[in-house]
Amino acid sequence: MNEFIEKCKSIVAGYLGNPNMSKDEIFVVWSCKTLQNKKALLSATAKGAPYFEITYNGDKDETYVDVYKKERNYVVK
Known part of the structure; x- marks a missing residue:
C-alpha cells in the first residue's frame, strides 16, 4: 500500500x-485496499488545492484519477 500512496503523491x-x-505538502485523507483494488483521497497544503480521488484497478492494472475543486462554501439553515 505504501508504494501506491507514493505513486498517488x-x-x-x-x-x-x-x-x-x-x-x-501532500496529505492522504483516506485510503483503503480491497482485494486487488486500492483507493486514496488526497490533497495538498497549498491554498485552493484540489481534492484527488485516485483508484487502482488491479484487474486491469490501470489507475484512474478524479480531481475536484471546491466551488463555494455556504450555510444552509
Missing part, C-alpha cells in the same frame, strides 16, 4: 505542476 505533485513538491 507523485500524481498529485505532477498535476499541480510541481514534480519536486515535498511529499510532506
Whole structure:
C-alpha cells in the first residue's frame, strides 16, 4: 500500500505542476485496499488545492484519477 500512496503523491505533485513538491505538502485523507483494488483521497497544503480521488484497478492494472475543486462554501439553515 505504501508504494501506491507514493505513486498517488507523485500524481498529485505532477498535476499541480510541481514534480519536486515535498511529499510532506501532500496529505492522504483516506485510503483503503480491497482485494486487488486500492483507493486514496488526497490533497495538498497549498491554498485552493484540489481534492484527488485516485483508484487502482488491479484487474486491469490501470489507475484512474478524479480531481475536484471546491466551488463555494455556504450555510444552509
